[in-house]
Amino acid sequence: MLRTAIEPTFEELLDQHPQLFAVPDHLLPDLESRGELPRWEGAPRVAPRFRCSGLSIVECLDTPQVLAIWQPTLRSLVKDVSRSGMSFLNGCQYYPDQKLKISLPIATAVVRVARCKFLGQNCFETGVKTVEYYPRTT
Secondary structure, eight states, rough: OOOOOOOOOOOHHHSOOOOOOOOOGGGGHHHOOOOOOOOOOOOOOOOOEEEEEEEEEEEEOOTTTOOOOOOOOOOEEEEESSSEEEEEEEESSTTOOEEEEEEHHHEEEEEEEEEEEEEETTTEEEEEEEEEEEEOOO
C-alpha cells in the first residue's frame, strides 16, 4: 500500500480525539499489571497475550449498512496484545467483522472486530484480529 499523505504524529492524534468512556473500577488492577496473561486448560489460543495499557486512536473504516449509524474516531485504551490481535477499551460498540484502523505510538494497524462486550459505565471491551500492520514514520 503506497502512503503518500503526511500523517499527523501520535500526539497530534491524541489531542484531536476525546476519550468518551470511563474505565470501570474493577478493571483498574488489571490495567496496572504487566506480563503474560495466564492460559486456561483447553484454550484454543496458540500465541500468548501480554497485558499492557497504552493509549490508541480507533477509527471505523466500515460500518454494516443495516446499522446506519455514524461511529466517531475515538481515543481508546489498549488492554492486551498478542501476535495476531489485541483488545482495547472504548466508549463505542463495534460489531463482528467491522474494519477498524488503530493508531498506536509505534504503528498503525488495520484490524477486524472479533468480539465486543459491554463492561458498564459507557465502556466496551473490543477484541480484534490484525489484518495489516504499518510501523509509524512520524
